[in-house]
Structure formats: structure tokens, C-alpha cells
Amino acid sequence: MALAEPLPSGEEQQSPVTAEREVILGYPTLRSHIMHKVRRETLPKIGLLIVFATIFLAIFGPLLAPYNTTAATNLVNAAPSAAHWFGTDGSGLDIFSRVIAAPRIDVSIALLATALALVVGSAIGLFATFYGGWLGALAIRATDTLQAFPALILAIIVVVLTGHGIGNIIVVIAVLNMPLYARLMRGEVLRIRDRAFVEAARASGLSDLAIAWRQVLPNATAPVVAQMSVTIGWAILATAGLSFLGAGVLPPTPEWGSMISTGSSGIILGQWWPSVFPGLAMALTVFGFAVVADTIQTALGREG
Amino acid sequence: MKRYVASRLLQVIPQLVIVAIVTFVLLRLLPANPVTEIVGPTATQATYALEKQRLGLSASLLSQLGTFFSNIAHGSFGNSWQTNLPVRAEIGQHLPITLQLIVMATVVALLVGIPLGYVLSTGSGRRRRQHRFLRIFSLFAGSQPDFWWGLVFIYLFFYLVRIFPAPLGILSPIAVAPQPVTGFILIDSLLRGQVGTFFDALDHFALPVLTLAFVVVGPIIRMTSQGMRTEVNADYVLYARAAGLSRPRIALYIVRNGLAPVLTLTGVLFGVLLGGAVLVETVFSLNGLGVYTLQSVLALNYPSIEGSVVVMTAIALLVYIVMDILYALLDPRVRNR
Amino acid sequence: MLFEVSDLSVEYSSLGEISRAVNGVSLSVASGEVVGIVGESGSGKSTLALALLGLTRRNARITAGSVRLEGTDLVGGGLSEKQLRQFRGRRIGLITQNARSSLNPTIRIGKQIATVYATHTGAKRADARAAAIAALRLVGINDPERRFEAYPHELSGGMAQRAVIAMATVCRPDVVIADEATSRLDVTIQAQILDDLQRAVQEVGSSLVLITQDLGVIANYADRLYVMNAGEVIETAATSLLFAAPGHPASVSLLESQLDLSELQFRLRGLPVDGRELPEGCWLQTRCPFMDEGSGCRTVHPELSDIGGGHEVRCHRTTVVVGRAAELAR
Numbered sequence A: 001m002a003l004a005e006p007l008p009s010g011e012e013q014q015s016p017v018t019a020e021r022e023v024i025l026g027y028p029t030l031r032s033h034i035m036h037k038v039r040r041e042t043l044p045k046i047g048l049l050i051v052f053a054t055i056f057l058a059i060f061g062p063l064l065a066p067y068n069t070t071a072a073t074n075l076v077n078a079a080p081s082a083a084h085w086f087g088t089d090g091s092g093l094d095i096f097s098r099v100i101a102a103p104r105i106d107v108s109i110a111l112l113a114t115a116l117a118l119v120v121g122s123a124i125g126l127f128a129t130f131y132g133g134w135l136g137a138l139a140i141r142a143t144d145t146l147q148a149f150p151a152l153i154l155a156i157i158v159v160v161l162t163g164h165g166i167g168n169i170i171v172v173i174a175v176l177n178m179p180l181y182a183r184l185m186r187g188e189v190l191r192i193r194d195r196a197f198v199e200a201a202r203a204s205g206l207s208d209l210a211i212a213w214r215q216v217l218p219n220a221t222a223p224v225v226a227q228m229s230v231t232i233g234w235a236i237l238a239t240a241g242l243s244f245l246g247a248g249v250l251p252p253t254p255e256w257g258s259m260i261s262t263g264s265s266g267i268i269l270g271q272w273w274p275s276v277f278p279g280l281a282m283a284l285t286v287f288g289f290a291v292v293a294d295t296i297q298t299a300l301g302r303e304g
Numbered sequence B: 001m002k003r004y005v006a007s008r009l010l011q012v013i014p015q016l017v018i019v020a021i022v023t024f025v026l027l028r029l030l031p032a033n034p035v036t037e038i039v040g041p042t043a044t045q046a047t048y049a050l051e052k053q054r055l056g057l058s059a060s061l062l063s064q065l066g067t068f069f070s071n072i073a074h075g076s077f078g079n080s081w082q083t084n085l086p087v088r089a090e091i092g093q094h095l096p097i098t099l100q101l102i103v104m105a106t107v108v109a110l111l112v113g114i115p116l117g118y119v120l121s122t123g124s125g126r127r128r129r130q131h132r133f134l135r136i137f138s139l140f141a142g143s144q145p146d147f148w149w150g151l152v153f154i155y156l157f158f159y160l161v162r163i164f165p166a167p168l169g170i171l172s173p174i175a176v177a178p179q180p181v182t183g184f185i186l187i188d189s190l191l192r193g194q195v196g197t198f199f200d201a202l203d204h205f206a207l208p209v210l211t212l213a214f215v216v217v218g219p220i221i222r223m224t225s226q227g228m229r230t231e232v233n234a235d236y237v238l239y240a241r242a243a244g245l246s247r248p249r250i251a252l253y254i255v256r257n258g259l260a261p262v263l264t265l266t267g268v269l270f271g272v273l274l275g276g277a278v279l280v281e282t283v284f285s286l287n288g289l290g291v292y293t294l295q296s297v298l299a300l301n302y303p304s305i306e307g308s309v310v311v312m313t314a315i316a317l318l319v320y321i322v323m324d325i326l327y328a329l330l331d332p333r334v335r336n337r
Numbered sequence C: 001m002l003f004e005v006s007d008l009s010v011e012y013s014s015l016g017e018i019s020r021a022v023n024g025v026s027l028s029v030a031s032g033e034v035v036g037i038v039g040e041s042g043s044g045k046s047t048l049a050l051a052l053l054g055l056t057r058r059n060a061r062i063t064a065g066s067v068r069l070e071g072t073d074l075v076g077g078g079l080s081e082k083q084l085r086q087f088r089g090r091r092i093g094l095i096t097q098n099a100r101s102s103l104n105p106t107i108r109i110g111k112q113i114a115t116v117y118a119t120h121t122g123a124k125r126a127d128a129r130a131a132a133i134a135a136l137r138l139v140g141i142n143d144p145e146r147r148f149e150a151y152p153h154e155l156s157g158g159m160a161q162r163a164v165i166a167m168a169t170v171c172r173p174d175v176v177i178a179d180e181a182t183s184r185l186d187v188t189i190q191a192q193i194l195d196d197l198q199r200a201v202q203e204v205g206s207s208l209v210l211i212t213q214d215l216g217v218i219a220n221y222a223d224r225l226y227v228m229n230a231g232e233v234i235e236t237a238a239t240s241l242l243f244a245a246p247g248h249p250a251s252v253s254l255l256e257s258q259l260d261l262s263e264l265q266f267r268l269r270g271l272p273v274d275g276r277e278l279p280e281g282c283w284l285q286t287r288c289p290f291m292d293e294g295s296g297c298r299t300v301h302p303e304l305s306d307i308g309g310g311h312e313v314r315c316h317r318t319t320v321v322v323g324r325a326a327e328l329a330r
Helices: A016-025 A028-040 A042-064 A095-101 A103-131 A133-146 A151-161 A166-193 A196-203 A208-244 A256-264 A273-301 B002-029 B034-039 B045-054 B061-073 B087-121 B128-141 B146-160 B185-191 B195-232 B235-242 B247-258 B260-283 B289-298 B302-330 C045-051 C081-087 C109-121 C125-138 C157-169 C187-204 C215-219 C239-244 C249-259 C318-329
Strands: C003-014 C017-029 C034-039 C060-069 C092-095 C175-179 C207-212 C224-229 C232-238
Touching: A042 A095, A042 A103, A042 A273, A095 A103, A095 A256, A095 A273, A103 A133, A103 A166, A103 A208, A103 A273, A133 A166, A133 B002, A151 A166, A151 A208, A151 B002, A151 B260, A151 B289, A151 B302, A166 A208, A208 A256, A208 A273, A208 B260, A256 A273, A256 B146, A273 B128, A273 B146, B002 B061, B002 B302, B034 B045, B087 B128, B087 B185, B087 B195, B087 B260, B087 B289, B087 B302, B128 B195, B146 B195, B146 B260, B185 B195, B195 B247, B195 B260, B235 B247, B247 B260, B260 B289, B260 B302, B289 B302, C003 C045, C017 C034, C017 C045, C017 C060, C017 C232, C034 C045, C034 C215, C034 C249, C045 C060, C045 C175, C045 C207, C092 C157, C109 C125, C109 C157, C125 C157, C125 C187, C157 C175, C157 C187, C187 C207, C207 C215, C215 C239, C224 C239, C224 C249, C232 C239, C232 C249, C239 C249
Parallel strands: C034 C207, C034 C224, C092 C175, C175 C207
Antiparallel strands: C003 C017, C003 C060, C224 C232
16 A cells, blocks of 8 residues: 555665755756656656656546446446447446546545645644744644544545545545655755754845745755655545545546445456456556656665 | 653653544534434434433533543443444454454565565675566555455455455354454454364455555565665674674674664554555455444444544554564664653 | 785776776785884775775775785685685784774674674683673773673764774784774874774784874884875885885875975875876876976886885885985985
């Protein structure tokens, strides 16, 4: 399962020289590393391809669908054929059409939730650490405690008790991921707060906000982008999981998780296509995001 | 060492209390109405008010919280609004299944993942293809949806090739459940000498355990590999070689020191599995705590929800502490923190 | 001759490029002798230290030469890892510069020392423990029974260094190699540690190879010196002779403070040569104030030549160097 958490890292393997270079020059050196990796190895290429394909489908999927995705027909549970590449489900809906239409909702939710978590979480982490004080400490403690909750259960509670709205799904996924971004920003601020050039900048009268903007943010870009990729992948899984349980996006909206759920009862009867195809699409998609995240993270960890 | 344990416990208790409060308050602040859920939309005003009173929802939020915590002090979460039975007892029935599932999955993932992680960390030049495969596999498996893979495994290993039984619960319909001793079916069946039942249950656990282990083994392989690689390149390994120490002993050093971060990860994964168990339990029709919680949420059964969340959080936090203790045992440098 | 190194070369590859860290180094150590190897940082000393045990870091390999301990070639003799392990720690000991990171952080130091002893002698726990405690006492650690139980992170820098010395000497090796054993330590402790080291080595009867950047340190302890630069030995002589009449600009550079030669003309200019791009002729031609085309500095790589009394120098301009140094010393 994709974790919303970053894995607790053993040792940060960065040479001190590179670390300095990175801080002073900012992320551009990292970007060139990543581009270099992407050009050389196949896996990152595949990851990027999958991500772009998913975004493409999110925008154009419903337009490209050969059949109506919500109008029930009589051709129920038909196996894959030339007419219906992925077969039809229990309501006679064409699975292929629904599979390529589903990214729109999954990806929209994932992107919005990630953006929200990113903005709010980073802001909290940045300001709480930069300004410190009891309010800051409290904020950090709060985000830490948030991580003690069983995530999926909390999501189920919020979505069910607020009535399955997509906005609620977005908010709860965002809230569950905020602590990560808060911690990321906190880490970045701590890393450079006591460095000499920050002292110099302060002494020369630069406001705290300007320092935060110019020094901390550029350096946080790479780890944040990596984390975003992880969050998007997790958000897709979470949305699908919630929908699978009936506590998320409700049918007949095409959504991978709910499609898998409706198809699940057929599995033991050998009707594999209603569950397998949406799941396959989802499996590939989240893998793609995981690869992108991994590419960025390896470029971060192993400086040449 | 004891001080370390004590300090960790002290950190955890407030967290648990906060989680309990937040859950309690959140349930009552969200717009759902459990009273209507129980009495129905056509109930009279009087019935509604009576029921609301009975459920304790008429009192102020603060006094409700007070009752909640005083109940907990007496070891109770109240009674389920669906069955009127004590929540504690119901959780006691459902929890063992989830625990057996997660513990087995974690153990399997560790038994498979740690050696593979060690393999991945050694010698980059020699076995390139295996290394690439392991790397990609661990990245892949760790990103996957467990509920879908559960279905895939059912299709493969039940429908196509009948190795494992139908995903319809813990025991086959004709099996006789053992009289409970501990509540854990695997233990009880052995204690009662019902070996056949034991294997039947194990059979039914196999696919769900495989599913969970599959998604968890990825991060374990990667963390083990990362940890080992850090150790292998460490100065003290080079120095141990310079001192002429034997290969097995140096390998032992590497493994022992490299294992510490894996412990922390295992704790985190355990917590994640616990919270996410509902997915796999649904797929395989297992009557675990996850499914119980889900049903309670759908039925707006507040006491059951509260009890489940508190129990899950408590277990997860406890596991984190245990892992931290093991970490401190392995690495003396953290003991003074 | 107890310990003899001939033409040893170590290559390492970094980012796809190969460079020679050690270039055809030869040296010898007699029984009971203390030999010093000096050189600026980047001269290949640490790589050499490891290679003397037949070890290299991950991306390096020994490409040529021999390292003979009482006749047995550790490097070119085709010895298996298993056979080499019988030498390492037992007949030849290594002391590294970063003691705390050379010790396993999760095992008590006493146990680590005892393990080395037990591995090589097959001793039982009690005997190994006794040997470890004795070794700790020998290197100047008071209350060794208590320190036995300490973890590396609980020790001060000096203590950790002593622990490493104890580990290197516990099996009473024939040769001890101390690679910058005190460079990371506080100046005040350095002398103490070196004294402890010297005493331990004498007590155990080992020869000692002291590797350092600091000539001043070595003056009091070494009988003979080798000066290294760019992975080569560029001068060797008895300590007193070298101090009195250094024959190589690099040696003079190092000796500067000792001879009170603040004359800038003796200093090597610039940074150490890049091991990946070595020029024809003398490798120091761009840095040396005595460089002279007529003498062949640009075209002929100088060999080590004996200028009398066991004093060998690798330089075309030795006579000039010696002359100038003597002049200024007056």
C-alpha cells in the first residue's frame, strides 16, 4: 500500500559540500540531476509517461469514451469483446469507457487535495518553525498527533458523516496529509535557520518573510515535489478505497474504487473483467506516481 | 533504559487522550444525525427527544465528554447503539481477527523482506538483473492498492487454481469454532486440540495475509537495503576487516546495525495496516475490527466508533513504543534521549 | 628486513575516471624501528596505509607491487582473504584517524577489543577480556575495567583513539601502522596519545609506521622518514639527516616551520596535482620554485637517487635545493 508517510530515513547521505552547494545555489543543480536520470534510465521515462497519460485521460477521458458511462444497458456482464474491449459490468455499462473516464474524478480529487495539503501544511510548518514560540510548538504537536489517527477510518468517518460530498473527500485527504508537508518545511527551516548567510540576511534588514521566500522555499522544492507525487498516489488509493467501501464517491459516477467494488461479487464466479480492468488502470497509475517520486528522491539522496 | 521507556509512555498517553477527545467531538460536530438514524424519519417529536436523551446526546458537549472519560476510567466504552451490547465485548470479539491478520502479514513480510533487502544491498556490480528486479518490485508492490490485489489473488488462487478456500470468512461452513479461551481462533483451536479447525482457519487467512504482506514487503525491502548499505560502507566495517575479523561476524555487525531503521518502519507499517485493515477484511469477508468500525460508521453508532478508534490508536501507539524499545536495545546511542 | 614494500601502486576510479593514489611506493621497516611517512593531504597516505594490509576502499584496487611481512607477500602473493585475515589484526595492526567512526557504535569497546583477540588466538571469553583490559591499561587508560563497558559514543576523542590503539596492539603484532592517529585531536592531547602509542608499541615489541601531515610531530618519534607527494615517495632519509639537509622542495615545504624558512621561494605553489592528469616529467613542475627546463624537469620524470648515507631524493635539482637550504639555515 502506498504510505502517506515518508519512510523514516536511516541516514541522510549527502556530502557536506554538496549540501552547501545545494543550499546556496538552490534547486537548479538538483533539477539537472533529475533530468539526467530521466534521460538515461528507462524506468523514470515510464513513470513520467504514465503520469502524463493519467493527466491526459483526466482531461480528455470522458470525451474519448466510446459509450455513455452512466446509461444502463441490457448487455449485462458481457466478457471482453471487439465491441466492448473491457466487457460490461452488472448494469450493462461499458467498462472501457468508465475506466478511461474515471481518472477525471480520481485525479481531480488527488490534485486538489494535494495542493491543499501542500499549501496549508507547508505554511504551518514554515511559520511554526520560523517564528517558534508556544503557538508554533503547539501547531507542530498538533500535526504530530494527527498522525496517530488511523487514517482511513478517520476519512470514512468524515465522509460518511458529512454526506459523501467530493469537497469533503478532498478536505479530509488534505488534512490527513498536511502533517507531512509541515514536517518537510520544518526540516528545511531548521536546516538553514542557523546558517551564516541567514544571519547575514537578517542583519542586512531583510524581513523574515523575504528570507523564508528566497532561501527556504527554493531548497524545499525538490523534496516537496517528491512528496507531492507520493501524496497524489496515496490520494488516488484513498479515494478508491473509500469508494470501494461505499464511503466515498458513489455510483454511478465512474470511479475506479467503486467499479472494483461492484465487480467484486463476480470474482468468485469467474467474472474477472469488471474488477480487474479498473484495478489494473489504478495499479499502473499509482505505480507511475511512485516511480516519479522515487526518481526525485534518489536524485536527492545520491549526489554525484 | 527504564527512563527511556517511561518517557515514551508519558508521551503517548496525552496523544491517546487527544485522539479520543477529537474523535468524540468530531462525531458530534459533523452534520450527521444518529437519532434520526435510529428512530427513523417519521418518528414523533416525543420519540425523537426520548431517544436523544437515551443516547446521551441532549447533554452539553462537555458533560458528554465527562461521561465518556469516566466510563473509560471504569474500562467501558458504553453500549453499542445497534445491539445495546457493551462495545468492549464487541471489540473483543472482532479485534483478534484483525490482529491475527496483521501480525501474520507483518511477520511474513519481515521474513521475506529483510533477506531480500540484504541481498539488494550487497554487491552492486555482480547480480545486476536481480537487483534491478528487486528494486522495481519493491517500488511497485509498495504503491499498490491492497483491496484490488486481494481480488486478483482470489481470482488466481481460488477461482483458477483451487489452492485456497473461498473468501467467505474465517472458517468453512462445516467447521466448528473452538470454545473461546483467548479469543484468538488460531490459538484457541490449538488449545482445544482442534487441529483440523486450526488448519482450516489458517487456510482462510492465507490469501488475506498474502495480500497484506505483498503491499508491505516493498517498503521493508527498500528500508533494509538502505540501512544495510549505509552500514556496509561505514568506516567501522572497513576497520573490522583491517582487524582481521571473520566474514560471518562482520555480516552480523552489518545486519544488527542496519536493522534498526527497519524496526521503526515496521511499527509505522503496523499502524497503517491496522487502520487500513477494513479494506482487506471486506474483500475476504473477515469479521475484524475494521469491518466492525465501518459498519458502526455507516450506522452512526457513536460509542462503537469511539471505542474502535481509541483501541486502534492505542494498539498502534503501543507498537511504536515497543519498536522504539527494540531500537534502543540495538542502538545504545538513543537511550539517553 | 621485517616489513618491505616494493613498487606498490593503488588505483581508484571516481565518476568514471581513473587516478593513481599510490604510485610505485617502496619502503622498508626493520624490526623495532619507527618509520615516519609524511606528506601534504592528498598525497595518498591513507590509501597507502590501507594497502599495507592488502585493503582498499570500495572503488580502489591494488594494481602492482608487493608488501612483504617477513617474506610473505600480502598483496601480490596470491593469498586468499582467509589467509590475509590471519595477518590483519594479528601480525599487522592498523590505527585510523577517526577513532569513533572506526568502532562499532553498538558494541562496547572492551568487547570489540576482546573479539579481535579471541578471533586470532582462539582464547576463551575470560582470557580475551583480560587481554583487552591489559591492552587498555597499556595505552594509558585508567580504570580499564570500567572503560571496558563503555560504548564508543561515551568516550572522548582521546579515549576513543586510545581504544583503537589498544585494539591494534592487543595481539602483539609485528608492525603497527598509525594513519594520522592524532590529526583529529586537540593539540594538547596529541603529544600524550603519541607517547602512549610509542610506549605501547615498545612494550609489545612492534615496529611502527607513523603516517602524518605534521613533520613536527614525527621528529621526536621516527628514526627514518619517507616523504610522499602525489602518491610517490619523493625523499627518504634518517630523520636527523632530513631535517638537517632536505633535498626536495616538497620536503622543504613541509619543514618550513622547523627550519624557520619563511622564504616564500621555497613554498610549493598551488594545489596538489590532480591524480587523473599527470604531466610528463616531474609532477610538481607547475608548483616548484626550482623548476628548470634545462635540468629536465619538464621532460624526464625523476627517479629516486641516492645522494649518500641512505638519503634518497627524487629530484633533478637536489643539489641546488640542498645548497639553498643550507645557505638560508646559516
